[in-house]
Amino acid sequence: MTTNAIDRIKQMITSDSRWSSERGDFVIYVDDTGFDKIADREIGSIICAGDAILIDQWRQWFMSPQLNTAAMPRTERAVGSGLESITVSYVQRGTGRVHTYNGWYLDFGDHAKFSGSGAVFAHDCFTRNRCAITCIGSAVQRDPFSGGNTMFVDAATGRNNLSRAFRTLADVHTELDNRGEVMNMKNGKRMPFKVWAADPASGDRALSAKDITLSAPTGQPSRAWTQEERDEFKSVLDQDLARHMSEACSD
Secondary structure, eight states: OOEEEEETTTTEEEEOOOEEEEETTEEEEEOOOSOOSEEEETTEEEEEEEEHHHHHHHHHHHTSSSOOGGGOOOSEEEETTEEEEEEEEEEETTTOOEEEESOOOEEETTTEEEEETTHHHHHHHHHHHOOHHHHHHHHHHHOTTOOSOOEEEETTTOOBOOOSSOOOHHHHHHHHHHHOEEEETTTOOEEEHHHHHTOTTOTTOOOOGGGOOOEEOOSSOOOOOOHHHHHHHHHHHHHHHHHHHHHHHHO
16 A cells, blocks of 8 residues: 655655555565656656556646646546545645645644645654655555655745656556565565566466556545546646746746
């Protein structure tokens, strides 16, 4: 799963960097791929959780040179008889104002918000340290579905440690093939993904990374966005894009 945190007061957005998939008693995962759950541009940042295919589309859209709000990506997709969806929070540059869409967050009053499988652990740490970066590291130590480096954006200034190279989901699958790992949730034992996938002892094996549907699961049921949510998100972005253009013209 994942751990995301937003500190409204310090205007810090943070997340872990693990992408994972559950198969029975096993969790397949890869960390530190550069395919960040946070995407940033001049007007603000989005932090995502949910289906990696949808997040890939959203990252590419949000980070495009010209953000076209009339062509917002899909927010859910059918999988068999079920549904996969995406949760997005948009944090405005300079003000730290948070807009959350289709998501559940554990709140620390009006100070901070936490989501994902590590939310409780991050919340507990934040109550002691008041640090959105420290709390992700704490969640990683206690939640097997969170891992890797802590990524961040300072929404007040734009300072961040996000990947400078643009990464897509295809890059994540390559990294999973090369250095991904698998954890047995019953005994905590780990092994390289390649070793586990090639094990002939199970008919479910002989897998390659492209067979794995990765995600940053929220721990909540998937839900389709309402039209009102899509319209509100478009309106918020349109206002911020117009404001940014006006400020740029006045400089």
